Amino acid sequence: MFLKFKENITENFNFLSGKKLLIACSGGIDSVVLGHLIKSLDFEMALAHCNFSLRGKESDGDEMFVIGMAKNMEIPIFAETFDTKAFAKKNGISTQMAARTLRYDWFQEILQNFNYDYLLTAHHLDDDLETFFINLSRGTGINGLTGIPPKNGKTIRPLLSFTRDEIESYAQKNGLKWRDDSSNQKPDYLRNKLRLEVLPFFKEINDSVLKNFKKTQRNLQSSKLLIEDYMSLIYNLVVSENDGFYRIDIQKLKDLPNVEALLYELLQGFGFAEWEDVFSLMDAQTGKQVFSKTHKLLKNRDELLLSVIDSDNAVDDFFVPKEGVDFPIKLKIEPIEYVGETEKNLIYVSAEKLNFPLTIRRWREGDSFQPFGLKGKKKLSKFFKDEKISLFEKDRIWLLLSDEKIVWVIGHRMDDRFKVDDNTQDILKITHLSS
Structure with a gap:
């Protein structure tokens, strides 16, 4: 298996050469074999072990075993103990999901804080077949049937092409020791039930099931x-x-x-x-x-x-001083002598009709204004409908207001009450600048 593994690394994972590798090690046979293989290829590596505090003294024994393994291999070891059940209860998730979240979040912290390049996990072909059946039982598309990816960001799975039998044979031939997780022998979870009861039946009636699965x-x-x-x-x-x-x-x-x-x-x-x-x-x-x-x-x-879904769809009012504002949008306000050509991103208003500071905010149900060129008021919801403005576009529209009166539905229509007329003495040009 060693030569086959070395060839697999060379052909499919040559980017690992010269990198610092973190090996997720539970102490079980799969991760022990992965650690042994990577060490045999002379990579710079460390082990990372999670104690999820789910099996009492057995969990503590796994931790001590992995620490001892790292000491014998003369490589660094990271070990962390989690209160998995408390985390699951606090976040309203299953114990399995809690353990997965804690594990991978912690692995990412180690990668970042200690400058390791990749995380290696010991998933193998039998795990991949189990995942296939789990996804199949839950209903899935082709993505759920293509299996566990050998590379997912910085997570690498170099044992995916190897069977559990190959891994067990390698461990025995090399006299390796490992820890057996007693919870893996209980058909309490779907994966365990598949591993213990369903897949052995498939292998019994067709000893080529894994070979055919790889082809599939x-x-x-x-x-x-x-x-x-x-x-x-x-x-x-x-x-x-x-x-x-x-x-x-x-x-x-x-x-x-x-x-x-x-x-x-x-x-x-x-x-x-x-x-x-x-x-x-x-x-x-x-x-x-x-x-x-x-x-x-x-x-x-x-x-x-x-x-x-925008959780920051603001309802707060933002003040706008006489010169304009840069947040949450950019508005430039400047006095001018003559009205120029009106454009979508600018308006001309009578300065004496405004009461500074102005405000900007998102639109709200019940808002109404007097669209430029019209005499009567119109609700914004009706204006949006008439202008064929979608719900998504409405969520992104800002209003410019003076004393809670809409001056401008920014980018769409100004209010007729603030237009420049024969009584206007000072003209302001208000421009919406793109960020």
Whole structure:
């Protein structure tokens, strides 16, 4: 196995050469073998061990074992103890998720604080097959079936092409010692149940299941690359970007075959889970929305608009002195003698009609103003509808106010009450400058 592992590093992970490597080591057979192999290749390395305090003295014994292993190998060791159950309770997550979060957050701290280049974990081919079945049981697309990636940012998994049997054989031949986690023998979790009860049955009826699984993965990876190439063409055809959100042209999308599959591929990276609601949005009324934890998708006439959920959609008022302001937007205010040509980003107002300091803020339900050129008032919500301004665009609009009266719906329309007229003595030019 050593020669095969060395060849794998040379062909697929040659970027590790000369780098400082941090090995995630539980003390189990997989991570012990990985540490031994990396040490045999003479890399600069250290071990990192997490004590999750879940198995009492057994957890403490694992920690002492890994510390001793590092001492025998004459390499640095990082060890940390976590109150995993308390963290899980505080954050309302499962113990497994808590352990994963604590583990990887701590690993990243070590990488950054001690200048290690990569984190190596001991995931192997059997782990990959288990993950395949877990994702399959939960419902997934092709991304969930292509398996654990061998490289994900700074996390490297150089044992993914090796089976558990190969790892066990190497450990035995080299007289390695390791710790057995008793919790791995309890079918309490889905992964353990697969490992202990389901996959042994598959291997019994087909001893080539892992070999065939690798072949299937290669085929899925090829299909994934083909889909990615195709979707780049679809993206350019139906998607446009504007002011921080994405527009999907519904009619252009519907003109293509497999429209729901295309929409899934376009949106699957944004956290949406209720896909039937997403698909039905194409034929929904304008204004209907679907949310993920991070994004919102809006039906707006003949488009779907995708935007990040903005938790900082400010409702605060910001003062604007006579010379203008730089935050949260840039406004320049200057006295002039004559009215020039009106543009979208500037207005001319009567100085004597303003009461400084002015304020700027986001629009609110119930806001109304007197659009320039009209005599009567109009609610902003009606103005936005008439101007065909989408919900996403409305969320980004700022108002300029004087004594709580709207002077300018910035970038759209000024209020007629503040216009320059025959009684105006001093003219102010107010310009919205791009950041």
